[in-house]
Amino acid sequence: MSPFSQLQIRMYSKLGMRGSFSLAVEELVKTEPSLFVITADLGLLTGLSRFKEKYPDHFLNVGIAEQNMIGIAAGMAKEGMNVFVTTYSNFLSMRAYEQIRIQLGYMDLNVKVVGTGSGLAMGMSGNTHYGIEDISLIRAVPGFTLVSPSDGLETVKVMHEILKYNCPVYVRLSGVMNLPVVYKEDYSFTLGKGVILRKGTDISIIATGTMVYESLVAADLLSSSGLSASVINIHTIKPLDVDLITRECLHSKLIVTIEEHSIIGGLGGAIAECISGLVHHPPLIRIGLPDLFQTVGDYQYLLKENGLTGPQIADRLNFEMHRFD
Numbered sequence: 001m002s003p004f005s006q007l008q009i010r011m012y013s014k015l016g017m018r019g020s021f022s023l024a025v026e027e028l029v030k031t032e033p034s035l036f037v038i039t040a041d042l043g044l045l046t047g048l049s050r051f052k053e054k055y056p057d058h059f060l061n062v063g064i065a066e067q068n069m070i071g072i073a074a075g076m077a078k079e080g081m082n083v084f085v086t087t088y089s090n091f092l093s094m095r096a097y098e099q100i101r102i103q104l105g106y107m108d109l110n111v112k113v114v115g116t117g118s119g120l121a122m123g124m125s126g127n128t129h130y131g132i133e134d135i136s137l138i139r140a141v142p143g144f145t146l147v148s149p150s151d152g153l154e155t156v157k158v159m160h161e162i163l164k165y166n167c168p169v170y171v172r173l174s175g176v177m178n179l180p181v182v183y184k185e186d187y188s189f190t191l192g193k194g195v196i197l198r199k200g201t202d203i204s205i206i207a208t209g210t211m212v213y214e215s216l217v218a219a220d221l222l223s224s225s226g227l228s229a230s231v232i233n234i235h236t237i238k239p240l241d242v243d244l245i246t247r248e249c250l251h252s253k254l255i256v257t258i259e260e261h262s263i264i265g266g267l268g269g270a271i272a273e274c275i276s277g278l279v280h281h282p283p284l285i286r287i288g289l290p291d292l293f294q295t296v297g298d299y300q301y302l303l304k305e306n307g308l309t310g311p312q313i314a315d316r317l318n319f320e321m322h323r324f325d
Contacts (some may be wrong), residue, residue, distance in 0.1 A: 004153060004186045012152025013181045015047070017173035018116045020152035022047035024159035025084060029055050032082060032163060038073055040066045040087035046116055048086075066091050070099035070111075077109040082163065088122065089115025089131030089172060093138055104168040105141040111168055113138075118148075118174040119210065119260030120294070120302040127293045131172075136265025138170040139238050146238040147191070148172040148267075150212035151182040154235060157189040165191070172209060174260055176299050180213040182233070194241040200228035203317060204252040204282075206245065208234050208267045211258040214303075217310025218317065225318055237270055245274050249281040254321060256285045260308060263288040285320050287313065 012020040029035045029051075041064045043052055052059045062069045066087060073083040085092075092100070092115045104111050115134055122129035138146050145167060149155040155173060162169045182197070197212070198219050207215040212233045219229040230248065234241065249255060255275070257268035268286030275281045289306055303309055307316060 004156070006185075009153050009181060009184065009186075012156060013179050014177060015152060016177040016179045017149060017152060017155045017175055019047040019177065020155040021086070021114060021116070021159060021171075021173060022051055024156040026051045026054065028159060028163055029058050034080060034082045035163070036060070036076060036081045036083050038062060038069050038083060038085045040064060040069045040085075040091065042087045042116070046086050066096040067099050070096045070103055073111045074099075074103040074107065074109050077111050082110060082112075084112045084114055086114040086116060088129060089118040089134045090129060093131065093134035093170075097137060100138070100168075101141050105143045108143050109168060110166045112162055113168065113170045114173060115170065116173045118172045120289075120299055120306075121174055121176050123176075123299045123302065124296060126296045130294060132260075132262045132289050133265070134170075134172060135237060135259070135261050135267065136269065139265065139270065143168060144238065145169045145191070145236070146172070147236050148174070148208040149235055150207075150209060150233050152179055153181070153183045153186070154189065158235070161189055161191050174209040179210070182213050182216070189235075192236045192239050192241060194244045195233040195235070196230060196244075197233055198229070198231040200230040201251065202227050202321065203229040203254045203256060204232065204248040205229050205256045205258060205317075206232045206234055206248070206267070206271060207258040208237060210260050211308065214308060214310045214313060215258050218313035221311060221314035222317060227318065227321060229317070234267060237267055240270055240274055242274055245271060246278065249275055249278060252282050254285065254317070254324060255282050256287060256317060256320075258287045258308070258313060260303075261288050262291065264291055283324055285317075287316065
């Protein structure tokens with residue numbers, strides 16, 4: 001795979017994770033003739049219109065039939081196809097949950113499940129469309145790998161990487177267009193290995209998805225108040241990078257998880273499970289979406305309402321550090 005240029009990285013940022021996904025599969029199908037993309041009524045909204053026009057024999061829109069889509073994908077995978085299925089994450093992870101659990105997890109089939117519009121990205125569509133429980137649901141299915149990229153470039157690198165794996169994978173695409181850039185230059189991506197983006201001594205911020213960028217903003221603000229924060233991108237939530245998380249617990253005064261997902265069962269829950277077996281570990285603060293239905297609003301409004309912007313996170317962690325002093 002050739003290195004990604006600055007122009008490509010900027011393009012992925014403008015398109016967001018959803019658009020970056022469509023460009024990735026368009027590139028991958030050129031060298032992987034078994035690749036097939038299935039969507040449930042989201043050809044245009046998932047940015048796959050060009051893929052459909054260029055590769056009609058590698059594309060199927062089943063309509064609003066998520067459960068059937070998983071069944072079709074499972075059958076094609078049994079015949080040796082490398083199948084990607086995609087629609088909004090809430091409908092994939094909930095409406096088709098039994099099919100994902102049995103037909104993909106239990107049967108251990110090579111289907112890549114790509115949930116778009118995760119978190120609060122669907123904005124004005126409201127609670128019926130917010131994908132805020134998908135990590136907890138998919139994480140509970142044996143045999144699944146679960147990935148949550150942080151920006152457009154990482155989305156593309158994830159797609160290239162998971163194509164090599166002959167197992168069920170769930171990819172959680174969050175955020176909207178004009179997505180902030182986390183990786184300004186190309187880098188080496190390894191599934192299952194977290195990335196230390198910034199090293200600190202006081203706080204270890206462990207983030208995933210869109211919250212990686214906001215955590216970097218928060219860490220910069222914390223430094224001005226004399227607090228040193230590490231920022232770790234946990235792009236692979238299952239399997240979790242247990243070694244990295246354990247090492248962070250050895251030197252940090254506070255462990256913080258940040259995610260655009262319900263506070264129940266997501267990244268914070270996974271980290272809590274991980275460190276619960278340690279004899280000694282720092283206090284753990286989990287920052288995410290509270291256990292309640294959201295008010296309806298646009299994406300940026302919803303992030304602010306839930307305290308998920310960089311400045312809000314910095315203020316919260318300033319308070320928490322003083323509380324534990």
